[in-house]
Amino acid sequence: MTAEYWDGRYADAGDTRVSWFQDVPENSLMLIGRVAEAHDSVVDVGGGASRLVDHLLQRGYHDVTVVDLSQQALMAARGRVGDAPVHWVVSDVRDWQPDRTFHVWHDRATFHFLTDPQDQADYWHLVRESVPHGGHVVISTFAEDGPETCSGLPVHRYSADGLIAAMGEGFAPLETLREEHVTPSGGTQSFVWVLAQRI
Ligand SMILES: C[S@@+](CC[C@H](N)C(=O)[O-])C[C@H]1O[C@@H](n2cnc3c(N)ncnc32)[C@H](O)[C@@H]1O
Numbered sequence: 001m002t003a004e005y006w007d008g009r010y011a012d013a014g015d016t017r018v019s020w021f022q023d024v025p026e027n028s029l030m031l032i033g034r035v036a037e038a039h040d041s042v043v044d045v046g047g048g049a050s051r052l053v054d055h056l057l058q059r060g061y062h063d064v065t066v067v068d069l070s071q072q073a074l075m076a077a078r079g080r081v082g083d084a085p086v087h088w089v090v091s092d093v094r095d096w097q098p099d100r101t102f103h104v105w106h107d108r109a110t111f112h113f114l115t116d117p118q119d120q121a122d123y124w125h126l127v128r129e130s131v132p133h134g135g136h137v138v139i140s141t142f143a144e145d146g147p148e149t150c151s152g153l154p155v156h157r158y159s160a161d162g163l164i165a166a167m168g169e170g171f172a173p174l175e176t177l178r179e180e181h182v183t184p185s186g187g188t189q190s191f192v193w194v195l196a197q198r199i
Contacts, residue, residue: 003092006048006070009151015049015076019150019183020109025052027179028138029059031195032104035136035174038062040103043130045093046110048073057084065102067091094119098130105130105137109191112141112155120156120166128170131198137171139163143178143190160192171196 009018029052032042038060044052047066054077056064065087068074074088089096093110105127114120127137142150142157149155158166160176177193 003069003071003090006068006151007072010049010070010072010076015073017184018049019185019187019189020048020181021184022181023051025050025055025108027140027177027193028052028106028108029055031138031175031177031193032056032106033059035138035195035197036061036104041065041101042104042106043067043098043102045105045107046113047077047106049076050108051077051080052106052108053077053084053086054081057081057086065089067093067096069093093126094122096126101130101132101135103131103135105135106139107137108140109142109150111139112157113150113153115154115156121168124166124168127167128198133198135198136174137167137196137198138193139196140179140191140193143192146190158192160194163192163194164196167194167196170198172199 041063043065045067048068067089069092071090142155144157144159146157164173173196175195179191181189
């Protein structure tokens with residue numbers, strides 16, 4: 001998968017017509033709000049053009065970072081929130097080397113595109129390096145009965161237990177959820193969510 005591919009997806013569909021669009025990312029906000037105060041730092045990995053950043057800013061969060069390999073997607077989000085002090089990072093998460101840590105690592109529907117076992121292990125190594133002990137991870141992927149592909153790309157689907165197992169050592173699961181996401185075209189997609197603490 002390339003940046004050009006994802007830029008094309010956002011350019012073709014528009015950021016409100018992509019299958020993963022949510023006007024209000026309710027599970028993200030609920031789980032982040034459970035473990036983070038407004039002064040805590042939050043990174044949205046593969047955040048794309050998600051409205052999560054808008055809602056976090058509205059709730060007073062002022063240390064928000066959004067990482068995505070699609071510049072097109074980040075420009076759409078930036079166009080909405082204007083000059084708000086958000087850290088925008090155009091990078092493939094597999095190449096990203098953050099020079100700081102985050103209280104909360106959030107990922108909705110990005111990790112599941114990593115189908116190579118080494119990429120998956122490297123991802124969780126990066127999370128362990130980037131979230132200090134006591135911090136939290138909020139992650140969501142397609143469930144085992146969710147779609148086999150997204151945007152024409154294969155995904156790895158997870159049960160809640162499978163996702164917790166993929167995280168490996170260093171995380172204590174606090175909560176799991178299932179969600180039936182309704183796409184803009186009216187279809188449904190099953191997601192699993194895990195809230196975990198870095199230990
Ligand atoms: C299904 S979308 C989800 C976007 C956002 N999290 C949301 O919930 O609206 C997947 C996002 O991951 C980004 N992406 C895919 N692979 C990536 C990678 N290896 N590194 C960084 N971003 C990636 C895409 O550009 C896209 O914005």
